[in-house]
Amino acid sequence: MKKLFIIAPLMLALLMVSSGFTVMQDAKADKILRDSKAKFESLKDFSANFVYSITNEASKNKRSIVKEGTLKIKGDKFVLTLDDQEIYCDGTNQWIYNKMDQEVNILPYDPEESLNIESIFQVYEANGKSRYEGEEKIGNVKHHRVYLAISDPSLDYNQATLWISEATKLPSKAVIKDRNQTVTEVKFSNVKINQNFPDSDFVFDTGKYPDVEVYDER
Numbered sequence: 001m002k003k004l005f006i007i008a009p010l011m012l013a014l015l016m017v018s019s020g021f022t023v024m025q026d027a028k029a030d031k032i033l034r035d036s037k038a039k040f041e042s043l044k045d046f047s048a049n050f051v052y053s054i055t056n057e058a059s060k061n062k063r064s065i066v067k068e069g070t071l072k073i074k075g076d077k078f079v080l081t082l083d084d085q086e087i088y089c090d091g092t093n094q095w096i097y098n099k100m101d102q103e104v105n106i107l108p109y110d111p112e113e114s115l116n117i118e119s120i121f122q123v124y125e126a127n128g129k130s131r132y133e134g135e136e137k138i139g140n141v142k143h144h145r146v147y148l149a150i151s152d153p154s155l156d157y158n159q160a161t162l163w164i165s166e167a168t169k170l171p172s173k174a175v176i177k178d179r180n181q182t183v184t185e186v187k188f189s190n191v192k193i194n195q196n197f198p199d200s201d202f203v204f205d206t207g208k209y210p211d212v213e214v215y216d217e218r
Contacts, residue, residue: 029130039169045074048191058181077202088204095204106216142166
């Protein structure tokens with residue numbers, strides 16, 4: 001469980017893409033965000049590769065932590081894969097497989113205590129404002145660039161810049177800054193939708209890992 005914090009910035013970046021900010025909206029930015037949310041909610045499933053980096057701008061050396069992996073989502077089910085860890089959730093149970101330790105922890109999935117993947121692209125209510133900052137290409141693909149200023153004091157993150165594909169209406173990049181000057185940058189690639197993933201993809205098959213220690217905490 002303690003390693004879940006590694007994934008939190010990635011999930012937050014995705015969550016902000018579909019934000020439903022309540023006041024002082026830029027009309028064009030607001031429409032782009034709402035369209036992105038509606039597009040994601042219409043999908044049967046979603047997968048992508050991702051790379052994210054975390055940098056503290058207040059630090060003297062400004063060294064970045066960089067991670068990359070894959071993400072797969074189907075309703076309330078998800079799989080996150082990193083070089084050292086895999087997390088599976090079938091909506092009821094969660095498997096956290098630590099590759100180096102050759103251990104898997106099985107826990108009941110509780111969105112209140114765990115990472116709530118289901119809410120990633122759903123409405124996120126917060127007082128703030130959005131601003132459309134024009135078009136920008138990532139590769140050869142045109143993207144809308146949207147800036148978000150967040151005034152909710154209960155949230156650690158107070159700024160975000162999002163790049164949403166004009167073609168797919170889905171996010172390709174997000175840069176988030178918190179009040180401690182920590183900057184998280186997330187980039188998505190190889191985005192695929194509606195692949196009809198079987199439910200078995202979201203369950204860790206312990207039978208395929210005979211040498212793994214299983215700790216069942218359900």
